[in-house]
Amino acid sequence: MYRVLFVCHEETGMPLWVDALSNRSDWNAYVPDSYKQLFSSVPTLHVSPELMLTTSIRHDFINVSPWVEAILELDMDKARKAYQDMLAKGFQCWRAWDPKKLPGFISYVQQNYPGDYTGIVVFSHLGHTPGMFGPQYKGSYVKATEAYKWYNEESYKLTRGASEFLIQGIELEFPIVSFIGDFYIQNGKWVVDPKATNPGLKDLRKVLENVYRVLLTRSRKGMLLYFPMDPKDPRDWKLKETYEWFVSMLSLKSNDK
Incomplete structure (x- = not known):
């Protein structure tokens, strides 16, 4: 079974997700290269460069x-x-x-x-x-x-x-x-x-x-x-x-x- 989470920043930010996933081997975590070090303690970490979006579709491809x-x-x-x-x-x-x-x-x-x-x-x-x-x-x-x-x-x-x-x-x-x-x-x-x-x-x-x-x-x-x-x-x-x-x-x- 695949569980997909779209991670967004709140008060604590990404470290909150690191804490939640560090002791879980039943979840697969997929992150872009820029988050590789931050999520290094996650046992089922998968790094994928394609996950970093570099172009804004919302703003007619204008990066604001x-x-x-x-x-x-x-x-x-x-x-x-x-x-x-x-x-x-x-x-x-x-x-x-x-x-x-x-x-x-x-x-x-x-x-x-x-x-x-x-x-x-x-x-x-x-x-x-x-x-x-x-x-x-x-x-x-x-x-x-x-x-x-x-x-x-x-x-x-x-x-x-x-x-x-x-x-x-x-x-x-x-x-x-x-x-x-x-x-x-x-x-x-x-x-x-x-x-x-x-x-x-x-x-x-x-x-x-x-x-x-x-x-x-x-x-x-x-x-x-x-x-x-x-x-x-x-x-x-x-x-x-x-x-x-x-x-x-x-x-x-x-x-x-």
Whole structure:
């Protein structure tokens, strides 16, 4: 009998799978070359170079991973170059901080890319400030049984967003990737908001990095990067440095929406 596991990174990451398989001889573990040393203690290890995927099918064969990793590393030069490479291949990003701009982005996608999908994608753990996505917004909880309805009927209405859990099973051509203040740039470093806590997690920072790694890689053609801020309330400008970092990285004034 063959048992197949598609391994993904969570809080503990790959070492969790190593621990689980190290004392199991009834499982066959297949890994690419890059994981050979990490899984060396697994008794039934099989190394296959073909398992390392080097081309992204999701993004029309545009590899966005170097761009996302550069963002998480706050490597401006690397991120800017990666984005320019993506842009040259047809991938594009816009940015916004005003929730009043979101309906306009929805209309833009519908008019210019008929049949393509958009909608809010957002981290699930931090409570949302009223008005962050507009008065119609009801949160990011969507039951698995409602995923199809959300995708086809609700996503463009901005009444609910897809969390990191739901969006892993759904792909949007132009998602609204939302930075809501749980993970933001302060004094040149990524920091975790003290309110974004979860008693069951040992390393919330690592989880947040993985969450935004998911959110930033669900699109197929491009995305709106959204940083909700109220210009009338200086206390609400926690995301100002984050927004300005992305403005500099994208470096295309015409991409404001």
